[in-house]
Amino acid sequence: MAPSSMPGSIADAARSALEIGTGTARAAIALTRSGVVRPIRPERLYGMGKALVRYGHSATAAFCVGAARHPYRLAVVDDDGVETYAELDARTDRIAAALLASGAAPGGTVGILCRNHRAPIEVMVAAGKAGADVVLLNTGLSAEQMRGVADQQKLHTIVTDADFLDIVPDGPQVVRTDGDGPGTLNALAESGGPAELPFKPERSKMIVLTSGTTGTPKGAKRPHPSSLAPAASILSAIPLKAGEPVLIAAPLFHTWGNAALLLASLHGSTVVLQRKFEPRAFLDVVERRRATTIFAVPVMLQRVLEHVGESGGWAGPHRPRIVAVSGSALPAAQALSFMDRFGDCLYNLYGSTEVSWVSIAGPADLRDAPGTAGRAPAGTTLIILGEDDQPVGPGVEGRVFVGNDLPFDGYTGGESELEVRDGLLGTGDVGHLDDEGRLHLTGRADDMIVSGGENVHPGPVEDLIANAEGVREVAVLGVDDEQFGQRLAAYVVRAEGSTLDEDAVRELVRADLAKFAIPRDVHFLDELPRNQTGKVLRKELPGQ
The missing domain is CATH 2.30.38.10 (Luciferase; Domain 3)
Known part of the structure; x- marks a missing residue:
């Protein structure tokens, strides 16, 4: 009997079993196709197996496997130079020993407050070797929020770039990532080696902060995968290849940047990092380092498009295969504009800190159904x-x-x-x-407003305005209204040279949507306030 002709509950179960079986097969194919599963020289199997036994399916294990499998391959390239897998492995042994000696491990918590460079990777890997938990600290936090996070997460140590020393609270041990003197990561590494590390340390937890804009952000505990199934799920839709250079432009402290690091280390890739995002430097490093995969957030693509203009594209002949974005909404018009200039290499992952991934749109989906x-x-x-x-x-x-x-x-x-x-x-x-x-x-769901008895979602209004000529970016949300309960307000950033006015914005909506969806308030701003992953900071908009 075919599943479609079975009784309801049995048919549903049968369909689920078929879907799971098909998904497992697709996952296995994806892992083999990407090169994660491939023949290995026998003399390297011992070191790889030992790393997996000690550290499970974690970034620590992935970099240790890399040191056993391809020790002289570049692990990290950043603004300060290069570091091989073997060098990173030896240095993180010493940092792990120092964390143990300082009392940060086992069972302690280490906060990482850094831009994108090798230090946060070294500390993550070392914490896994020592059995310390890691809290990825958002570089956009205020001093007050940092105090709240340090207390809430019971931070023993904070590893920080010098740029953020002014928001680091008293109490935790502070380790600077710059320089060579006392209190620096280099000094910590020198003090720690050589030393005996635990064979199977306590399982290090990874804690990512939610992107709350007020109060103390909550810490979301990210589990270490128990298998390669999560990576295989992503690989079934985004075709990474083992050993290819990966540029991670998304912040490493964010779920998306951290996921990119896990995928890159699993593939034995060279991870390319820049401390700050700037469109010209971004395009230059893609060409210079021959990055085939890029992990970014949508607002970065917008800045690149503005930099290159109508006829621009990549800085040279090199063409990345994959530009994968997540962290905030990808406007349909932006997706199409990017692919028109840079090729059909764009992938958009929808997810969150809490649920990980939900869905992935590839180039064909973004062409066929823009905005999906x-x-x-x-x-x-x-x-x-x-x-x-x-x-x-x-x-x-x-x-x-x-x-x-x-x-x-x-x-x-x-x-x-x-x-x-x-x-x-x-x-x-x-x-x-x-x-x-x-x-x-x-x-x-909580953005829906009730205006004069009508349910109104800001999303379709925002999409309509965003796709209009003369609009660079827009945010639409509900505000209180004495007469109607709530009303929509639009915050618009005009494109250069645009003469769009309030009435023109309202006419755009009136022509396509119901009367109650027309924003009565239209504010023109020089830019939308955003956090590091591109999400609009709504509390900072006028009238909020």
């Missing part, structure tokens, strides 16, 4: 639930729920804010699936 968040990759369950908590069909809007191999382990403070239905986590977003299984997002 893509499809669920291998091993991922994606459903849309209606108000009755039942799945809805294509084209019907509802709340987005997902299940995959790497959900987070909860918040460090024990808070529980996510919806859970039958083991699936709610993303907090509203959207629908099209007939091809592609996800289209309307916006955050």
Whole structure:
């Protein structure tokens, strides 16, 4: 009997089994195709196996495997030079020993407050060798927020760039990443070696801060994968290749940048880093280092497009195969403009700190359905639930729920804010699936407003304005209204030379959407306030 003709519950179970089997096969194919699974010289197997036994499926294990498998390959290239896998392995042994001697491990917590360069990678790997937990600290935190995080996460040590010393609180041991004197990472490394490290240290936890804009950000515990299934899921949709140089422009302290580091180290790649993002330098390093894969956030692509203009593209003949973005919404017009200038290499991953990934849109999806968040990759369950908590069909809007191999382990403070239905986590977003299984997002469930008795989502209004000529970027959200309860407000950044005015913005919406969706407030700004991953800081907008 075919699954489609079975009774409901049995048919559903059969379909699930078929989907899981198909996903597993796709995952295995993806790992082999990317080069993660390939023949290995026998004399190198011992060191690789030992690393996996000691550190599990973690970044620490991946870099140790790299040291055994290709010790003289460049592990990191940054603004200060280069470091091989063997050099990184030896240096992180010494840093791990120093963390143990200082009391930061085992069982302690190390905060990393750094831009993108080799030091945060060294500290992450060393913490795994010593059994210390790691908190990835957002470089945009205020001094008050840093004090709250240090207390909340019980930070023993903070490793920081000199740029951020003014927000580092009293109490934790402070280690600077620059220089060679006392209190620096170099001095810490010199003091730690050589020493005996624990064979199987306590499992180091990775804690990523949520992107709250007010108060103390919550810490989300990121689990170490128990297998290669999570990586295989991403690889089923984004075709990375082993050994190819990877430029990580996304901040390493963010979930997306951290995921990029895990994928790159798994592939034995050379990780290319720059402390600060600047479009010209970005294009130059892609060409100079022959980066074939780039991990970025959407606002970076916008800045690159503005830099190169209408006829620009890559800095030289080299062409990356993959430009993968996540961390904030990718506007449809921006996706198409980028591919028109830089080729069909763009991939957009939709996810969050809590749920990891949900869906991935490849170049074909972004061409065929601009604005889509893509499809669920291998091993991922994606459903849309209606108000009755039942799945809805294509084209019907509802709340987005997902299940995959790497959900987070909860918040460090024990808070529980996510919806859970039958083991699936709610993303907090509203959207629908099209007939091809592609996800289209309307916006955050809690962004919906009620204006004069009508439910209004800001998302479609924002998308409509964003795609208009003369608009560089826009944010639309609800504000209080004495007469109607709430109303929409639009915050618009005009493109250079644009003469767009308030009435023109309203006419754009009036021509396509219902009257109650027209923003009564239209503010023109020089730029939208954003955090390091490109999310708009809504509390900093006028009138909020």
